[in-house]
Amino acid sequence: MRSGKSKATSFKSEGDLNLSKRRTAWRKSLSAETAAWLDQDEKYFLHQALSTPCLNVLQGCRGTDFQDLQSREFLDFHGNNVHQVGFGNPHVIQAIIGQLEEISFCTRRYTNIPAIKLARKLCELAPGNLKKVLFAPGGTNAIGMALKLARAATGRFKTISMGDSFHGASLDAISVGGEASFRSGIGPLLPGCEHVPPPGAAHCPWSCGGVCNLKCADYIEHVLEKEGDVAAVIAETVRCAPFIPPLNYWKKIRAACDRYGTLLILDEIPTCLGRTGKMFACEHYDVVPDMLVIGKGLGGGIMPLAALIAREDLNVMADKALGHYTHGKNPVAAAAALATIECIEKQSLLKNAIALGDYALKKLQAMMSRHELIGDVRGIGLLMGLELVKDRRTMERAADEAEKVMYEALSRGLDFKLTMGNIITLTPPLTITQREMKRALDILDVCLIEVERRSRRRQ
Numbered sequence: 088m089r090s091g092k093s094k095a096t097s098f099k100s101e102g103d104l105n106l107s108k109r110r111t112a113w114r115k116s117l118s119a120e121t122a123a124w125l126d127q128d129e130k131y132f133l134h135q136a137l138s139t140p141c142l143n144v145l146q147g148c149r150g151t152d153f154q155d156l157q158s159r160e161f162l163d164f165h166g167n168n169v170h171q172v173g174f175g176n177p178h179v180i181q182a183i184i185g186q187l188e189e190i191s192f193c194t195r196r197y198t199n200i201p202a203i204k205l206a207r208k209l210c211e212l213a214p215g216n217l218k219k220v221l222f223a224p225g226g227t228n229a230i231g232m233a234l235k236l237a238r239a240a241t242g243r244f245k246t247i248s249m250g251d252s253f254h255g256a257s258l259d260a261i262s263v264g265g266e267a268s269f270r271s272g273i274g275p276l277l278p279g280c281e282h283v284p285p286p287g288a289a290h291c292p293w294s295c296g297g298v299c300n301l302k303c304a305d306y307i308e309h310v311l312e313k314e315g316d317v318a319a320v321i322a323e324t325v326r327c328a329p330f331i332p333p334l335n336y337w338k339k340i341r342a343a344c345d346r347y348g349t350l351l352i353l354d355e356i357p358t359c360l361g362r363t364g365k366m367f368a369c370e371h372y373d374v375v376p377d378m379l380v381i382g383k384g385l386g387g388g389i390m391p392l393a394a395l396i397a398r399e400d401l402n403v404m405a406d407k408a409l410g411h412y413t414h415g416k417n418p419v420a421a422a423a424a425l426a427t428i429e430c431i432e433k434q435s436l437l438k439n440a441i442a443l444g445d446y447a448l449k450k451l452q453a454m455m456s457r458h459e460l461i462g463d464v465r466g467i468g469l470l471m472g473l474e475l476v477k478d479r480r481t482m483e484r485a486a487d488e489a490e491k492v493m494y495e496a497l498s499r500g501l502d503f504k505l506t507m508g509n510i511i512t513l514t515p516p517l518t519i520t521q522r523e524m525k526r527a528l529d530i531l532d533v534c535l536i537e538v539e540r541r542s543r544r545r546q
């Protein structure tokens with residue numbers, strides 16, 4: 088048996104930690120009944136980084152909130168990015184129930200009307216000539232299909248992807264992904280997966296000084312030229328931390344891909360369907376990838392569903408298997424997705440994402456002027472982040488303080504995720520009201536005050 092170096096410290100860069108002392112202390116604050124269920128969870132599930140022991144046991148979710156076994160309500164500003172239309176959306180639930188009564192599964196080699204309607208709708212919504220769709224039961228599977236299609240279409244196998252990126256947990260996805268907790272100690276990964284620094288002015292290896300000078304995009308072009316036979320560049324259009332590349336970043340990479348015969352695969356699994364204020368994040372950049380991969384909220388936060396949307400002329404695998412997932416054309420998942428898109432359109436949720444994103448960003452910027460701990464505030468639509476730092480000049484990560492803020496927030500009824508240890512990542516549903524947003528940001532403010540006050544006392 089290997090010792091398994093899954094110690095908290097080695098993954099400090101990737102999220103709030105499951106093995107930290109504060110997770111243990113938080114657990115002790117929960118009721119006896121909750122603790123007993125958490126013990127059962129630990130007993131029966133395989134343990135893994137960032138997860139076990141779990142934070143809590145949930146018994147309900149509705150709209151922006153979830154509820155724990157102690158009947159406490161939490162505003163969920165994480166939601167794994169599945170809750171664009173809110174948890175338990177009644178329109179999506181009705182569509183699922185209706186579909187269950189019609190046709191609940193579609194045997195492979197057959198098709199069904201909801202799946203066809205969804206494929207057609209996605210082709211109508213997607214930009215440019217993205218006109219061919221294939222569904223998969225999860226984002227990781229859809230990424231796998233995109234990687235295979237890139238190989239088949241180009242006759243090449245190399246990829247360029249980003250350090251710190253995440254594209255899923257399977258062996259092919261972790262080969263292009265850049266997170267140590269998924270990649271390390273697991274043996275040989277796919278060959279030909281080149282990694283480059285991701286865009287992110289705050290920690291730029293070319294020291295761009297906080298304003299991206301596109302050296303990171305130039306470097307991708309350099310690698311494309313030197314390698315000469317790269318099948319695909321695969322990346323998240325905007326990274327969920329968030330890191331939002333400047334407007335001409337993707338145009339530059341698109342042009343470089345075209346010059347070297349490389350396909351551009353954009354992973355919008357967590358950001359599709361309105362999170363950034365547009366249906367797809369690439370629309371902000373006026374760039375059309377060769378393949379767009381979407382998922383998470385596509386199934387309305389209820390059904391597992393993802394999709395690969397590809398350029399029409401990439402329909403080149405008719406004699407080979409590309410996906411063939413058992414639930415590839417699941418009619419119930421398709422009905423949930425159609426209802427989800429209908430909600431986004433009918434309830435003008437893109438507008439709400441922009442309006443409340445702007446409102447929140449202003450409040451977060453005002454918070455930054457009051458809290459030294461905040462080194463940067465970033466946001467696009469309802470994808471927002473606060474980077475906590477020990478020193479604004481060096482941008483040294485304040486991971487310990489971020490973890491304290493997270494548990495303070497949990498104790499006051501606000502859930503969010505930490506990314507890279509020190510980035511408070513805020514992704515509420517697109518259905519959120521201004522009142523809920525204000526409440527969440529007020530909680531965050533109080534938590535920052537509390538953590539700063541305690542650290543001043545210790546000095």
Ligand SMILES: Cc1ncc(COP(=O)(O)O)c(C=O)c1O
Nearest residue numbers: 225226227253254255354356357
């Ligand atoms: C950017 C990105 N790509 C891919 C995935 C994998 O999706 P799934 O968990 O549905 O397989 C995720 C999941 O978090 C993601 O955030």
